[in-house]
Amino acid sequence: MTLIICPGVHSPNLTAQFLATLPRDIGEIWVVPTDYPPYSGWHTLQFMRQVLPSPPSGSPPLGMIAFSAGAVGGMMAAQQWEQWGGKVRGVMAWDGWGVPRLGRFPFYRVSHDHFTHWSSGLLGRGEESFYADPAVEHLNLWQSPGEVWGWWEKGWGMRRRCSLLELLGEILPRLAD
Template identity: 45%
Template sequence: MLTLVICPGIHDRLLTEQFVEGLRLGEMPGLKVVTFPASGIGAVSSADISQFLWRQVGDPWRSSELLFISFSAGVVGAIGAAWAWQGFGGKVKAFIAIDGWGVPLVGFFPIHRVSHDYFTHWSSALLGSGSDSFYADPGVEHLTLWRSPQTVFGWQQTGGSQKIRTTAAEFIATAIARYHSPSSS
């Protein structure tokens, strides 16, 4: 079974609920979703996220594979937690960073970036471009990308100069589907 780990940033929890609804995660059979209850600066704590995962998912070497989706300040804590999970013998299928501007993203797992505008997309790629990525065009407010990904249109870049017009929600759902096989759950 694939466990989707949602690591929000520092914002109202209602925005995260709206994000989950916008992605329609309840319609993906065999997918377990756990949301880190970020509170203030806790969003950046890899240790807090790791402890949460041990309680919610179990021992890394015996539990399901994880796919992280993180936002803003939550990207800082989530990338460290993903490294720790893998370091303790767990499997990280992929990592999706949403507006993790300024956070170096490297790991022994596929990384996907989602940005609220082209500048953030371009400048974040300097610290690790990842597999494929998405940027909003026209650009949107930072919190809009998290609250309503289904309303944010832009471009998916799959490598080189190839671009595909889509929404942030479709890009994220496609990435999840790539790593999730309901028949193997």
């Protein structure tokens, strides 16, 4: 599995803390550098072209986890990668408020509160989604997913209480299949 991590506008230490929560055996992980504008799909795509085999159709399937402004650049890059013939297993947009669902790949929303979850859902809910309840600070979502509890929505009216880390543990294998 190849996993692309698209951080937002925040300290690299928060992304390091997020990465520490991921299983060690998930495969190759690439983090988009923080000197690139996270909201720029073009910059994210250029990074992907540097680190992944070319052409995209010859690259291994990839999954993407994008946070905040990084969800903007990540979604645009994933859509373009797919249009170029690359395989995208799925995109998880963490607090990607205002980011529309694009592409034909599976899409998962993660939100720090119910309002963000509801209002972002107007632009495409995704296959499954999660929102923190009780609400947490925006950056805490990324920094400490094991401490965030909320509701995992698996369809209209179907939901389950769990930690964000539990949801991540179940979605990551789907990004790798």
